[in-house]
Amino acid sequence: MSTPTGQTLTAAHAEVRAEIARTDNKTALLLAFVGAVLAGAWTIGSALPLNAPAVVVGVLGMALLVGAASVLLTSVRPNLNGGHGFPLWATLTPEQITESLSTDLAADIANLSRLAVVKFTCLRRAVDLTRAGGALLVLAVVLALGGAA
Template sequence: MPKDIDTRLDAATATVLAEISRTDAKSGVLLTAFSLPLAALVAAVPGKPLPGLSAVFVATGAVGLVAAMLVVLIVVRPRLAGHARGSFLYWSLCTTDELLADLDAPTDRAAHVVQLAQIARRKYAGLRLAGDITAVALVALAAALLTALI
């Protein structure tokens, strides 16, 4: 490959790896953020009589928060299938000689960038879904608050 392509592939790999790292960091922040209103619900709601409509909204909001947390956990859950050549998962199954042979073989760096980009895209799609679910849950909780006050 021409040197310019090597430089651009290095930059693309670094960019995609940074995006994957960002999704994992965002996931940690989201799990913390989702747990706060859920903890408040668990502390405040049990044993308290709620009007029918408020109870429905509280239940909907709580289920939504739990669902969003599960989606985020799926985002950060490691995928251990698909042992592509040149990956640490592939190397974990190699003997020392197989590892050395793999490292000595030419690699398809562009395919590696595409594979990493697909991982990042899946992670971002999961975060987006978790955000959408959370928005619905928060609207339901706000509606519960309003119906309880009325």
């Protein structure tokens, strides 16, 4: 792969793999954050005297956070049915792996890019759900402390 095309493909392949790793790291951090917010909200909700509007809004906020966690877990769930990467390589001989990688690097880049887009989309949805759930939890605290006046 000493040709410019080969070098370009190798660079693109590395870039896509790095983007998947960055997305997985962001997903892990957001999943930890969502877990901490859920635990904190449960603790605060248990300690505050809650009125009906605060309970309704708080439950909706918690549901959105649980939904965000579900989306995040979906994003990092291994896809063992995929036609590329580790699952495919596990069925090939060493010679077939070398041949597959040398001839199908562009196809692997395309497959990994699609995987990266799916992961990125899940992460984006989870961020949106987390923001909405957090806003509802803040509103629930305001309703609990200030009443439904």
